Amino acid sequence: MRFRIIRDSLSRYACGFLAASVPLFLAAVLLIVVASAWPAIMFNGWHFLYTLPWSVGNEYGSATMTVNGFLAPKGAEYGMLVFFVGTLLTSLIALIIAVPVSIAAALFLSEVAPRRIAGPLGTLVELLAGVPSVVFGLWGIEVVAPAVKNSIGPVLSHLFGFIPAFRGPVGTGVGLLSSGIVLAIMIIPIITAVSRDVIENLPDEVRHQGYALGATRSEVIGAIILPYARNGIIGAVTLGLGRALGETMAVLMVSGSALNYLPGNIYSPVGTMAANIVALLDSAMIDPTGMAVHALAELALVLFILTFIVNALVPIVAGGVVRISSMLPTAAEFGGHRE
Amino acid sequence: MISISGKRRSAGNRVWTLVMLIALALCVLPLADILWVIALRGVPAIKLDLFVTSTSGVAGGLANAITGTLLIVCAAVALAAPIGILGALFVSELADRRTAALIRYAADTLTGVPSIVLGYVCYVALVVTLGWGFSLLAAAIVLMLMMLPYILRTADLAMQRIPVELRQASYALGATRSETAFGVVLGASLPGIVTGVLVAISISVGETAPLIYTAGWSNYMPTGKLFHSPVGYLTYVIWTFINEPFDSAHQLAYAAALILIVLVLIINVLGRLTMRRRD
Numbered sequence: 001m002r003f004r005i006i007r008d009s010l011s012r013y014a015c016g017f018l019a020a021s022v023p024l025f026l027a028a029v030l031l032i033v034v035a036s037a038w039p040a041i042m043f044n045g046w047h048f049l050y051t052l053p054w055s056v057g058n059e060y061g062s063a064t065m066t067v068n069g070f071l072a073p074k075g076a077e078y079g080m081l082v083f084f085v086g087t088l089l090t091s092l093i094a095l096i097i098a099v100p101v102s103i104a105a106a107l108f109l110s111e112v113a114p115r116r117i118a119g120p121l122g123t124l125v126e127l128l129a130g131v132p133s134v135v136f137g138l139w140g141i142e143v144v145a146p147a148v149k150n151s152i153g154p155v156l157s158h159l160f161g162f163i164p165a166f167r168g169p170v171g172t173g174v175g176l177l178s179s180g181i182v183l184a185i186m187i188i189p190i191i192t193a194v195s196r197d198v199i200e201n202l203p204d205e206v207r208h209q210g211y212a213l214g215a216t217r218s219e220v221i222g223a224i225i226l227p228y229a230r231n232g233i234i235g236a237v238t239l240g241l242g243r244a245l246g247e248t249m250a251v252l253m254v255s256g257s258a259l260n261y262l263p264g265n266i267y268s269p270v271g272t273m274a275a276n277i278v279a280l281l282d283s284a285m286i287d288p289t290g291m292a293v294h295a296l297a298e299l300a301l302v303l304f305i306l307t308f309i310v311n312a313l314v315p316i317v318a319g320g321v322v323r324i325s326s327m328l329p330t331a332a333e334f335g336g337h338r339e
Numbered sequence: 340m341i342s343i344s345g346k347r348r349s350a351g352n353r354v355w356t357l358v359m360l361i362a363l364a365l366c367v368l369p370l371a372d373i374l375w376v377i378a379l380r381g382v383p384a385i386k387l388d389l390f391v392t393s394t395s396g397v398a399g400g401l402a403n404a405i406t407g408t409l410l411i412v413c414a415a416v417a418l419a420a421p422i423g424i425l426g427a428l429f430v431s432e433l434a435d436r437r438t439a440a441l442i443r444y445a446a447d448t449l450t451g452v453p454s455i456v457l458g459y460v461c462y463v464a465l466v467v468t469l470g471w472g473f474s475l476l477a478a479a480i481v482l483m484l485m486m487l488p489y490i491l492r493t494a495d496l497a498m499q500r501i502p503v504e505l506r507q508a509s510y511a512l513g514a515t516r517s518e519t520a521f522g523v524v525l526g527a528s529l530p531g532i533v534t535g536v537l538v539a540i541s542i543s544v545g546e547t548a549p550l551i552y553t554a555g556w557s558n559y560m561p562t563g564k565l566f567h568s569p570v571g572y573l574t575y576v577i578w579t580f581i582n583e584p585f586d587s588a589h590q591l592a593y594a595a596a597l598i599l600i601v602l603v604l605i606i607n608v609l610g611r612l613t614m615r616r617r618d
Binding site for chain 1: 348349351352354355356358359360361362363365366367369370372373376377380421422425426427428429430433434438441442443445446447448449450451452453454455456457459460462463464484487488489491492493496515516517518520521535538541542544545546547548551552574577578581592593596599600603604607608611
């Protein structure tokens with residue numbers, strides 16, 4: 001008996017120790033980002049948040065300068081504005097495309113399609129969420145960018161040319177619009193799957209009441225389902241946004257990696273925070289003072305905070321119906337949102 | 340909002356059904372097109388040679404990249420699965436409510452951290468500060484950070500689904516809490532746990548961003564050394580070789596994409612089948 005009690009508490013401590021590694025890892029990640037960004041935070045000051053130029057300075061001369069006690073090559077200056085705006089705009093375009101499509105598809109799967117068809121189709125949509133981001137990027141280079149250059153771009157600029165953002169030149173196809181389209185296709189499965197889960201978990205009575213009053217299916221959807229599921233769907237969209245903001249490879253491959261200028265129209269090359277951490281690290285390592293690497297850490301810190309805020313908003317806007325774990329492909333089957 | 344005319348209402352119903360159908364097509368068609376494009380360009384590029392020769396420059400085979408991907412993912416799973424599963428057992432069965440909530444919150448937050456941020460952290464901490472250089476262990480640890488919260492939360496959700504009567508029956512037989520956790524709950528939730536691990540594997544097989552500055556890249560077969568030895572991996576071939584002007588490079592990129600997508604889909608479908616069999 002004694003042995004069993006000891007074994008009981010021993011295994012409890014052992015499992016607790018392993019479980020505690022998760023918050024510790026999270027704390028370590030945050031600590032390392034902050035520590036690594038610190039010299040850049042001191043060097044850049046508040047300018048980092050609202051200025052445009054990103055320059056590592058003159059790496060070939062030996063001239064250096066010191067700001068707030070931190071050393072950098074002469075002429076170095078870092079502002080995140082281009083990447084911040086690029087991140088927000090690509091995600092915004094992605095949402096504009098993805099939200100109506102995902103909600104309508106979720107409604108079709110949960111309200112219209114017979115169960116026998118809805119099941120396999122839903123699985124197919126979820127499999128799309130599993131396609132690696134670099135494959136989306138490859139497809140973006142091969143299919144989306146040429147389509148934007150040759151057909152989507154010219155058509156949009158022809159139809160909506162009176163709006164400055166839609167006016168040409170369309171350019172090479174890589175840029176804001178292509179990134180937005182690829183991002184949209186990446187987040188559609190997430191928003192669809194989570195929204196579908198939310199809608200299917202509405203109590204059946206609300207539907208029956210509508211049909212009993214003689215409403216058609218589209219009337220039930222418009223007047224009952226959507227208002228009831230609104231918060232959950234907003235949560236699903238917020239989840240998709242969190243994903244889009246941090247997406248790296250696909251955007252890197254079709255964004256055109258702009259530096260030092262803001263997009264002039266929706267076809268312009270852009271840079272996003274996530275993509276540019278990858279794009280710039282190689283050249284940053286050349287900086288003998290190390291400031292360029294620290295500046296990228298500051299970018300990573302802002303990205304961390306941004307995605308943290310958006311993800312923290314998920315359960316709040318969804319009234320607890322949707323949480324980050326709803327994104328796990330298995331959450332629906334496990335009733336993940338109803339813990 | 341609800342119109343009176345019956346004809347108009349049923350027409351409206353049909354229009355909206357059509358709109359929803361089109362939306363669903365917009366969801367599914369990109370997947371079909373991705374598979375189509377990758378298959379079209381990838382299948383002709385697949386040759387037996389790919390699997391036995393290593394990359395040289397932007398030509399050659401993919402043996403080094405395939406082995407590297409498998410090696411990194413196996414190492415990461417070996418680290419993440421035990422921590423994740425036993426951690427889930429703690430959260431679901433052994434912890435008090437507040438500790439469990441804290442760990443779940445941390446796991447969810449870690450899931451939400453962009454993978455490039457994790458990659459950057461491991462680059463700064465492991466590759467540079469600890470001086471490991473581009474290495475297998477640094478790559479495995481960054482993937483472990485991605486998989487761990489994922490495995491933990493899926494296993495946790497699977498355990499939460501086990502009916503409380505099962506636990507009560509175990510207690511009634513005189514079992515302790517941890518005996519119940521290990522002897523009853525762990526076994527009963529195993530299909531869900533396996534699903535979580537498999538889906539986590541399928542995600543990390545396709546990761547690129549966190550590996551670029553931890554694994555590096557190598558034209559040679561992995562040496563098996565944990566430190567100071569860069570490792571090649573499949574996703575690297577896709578994103579760098581597609582930007583090369585040579586046809587051989589493009590063929591390798593498409594072949595790598597095809598192998599990757601087949602691998603990911605097989606693991607994903609396996610994971611879902613495991614879960615379905617239990618129900």
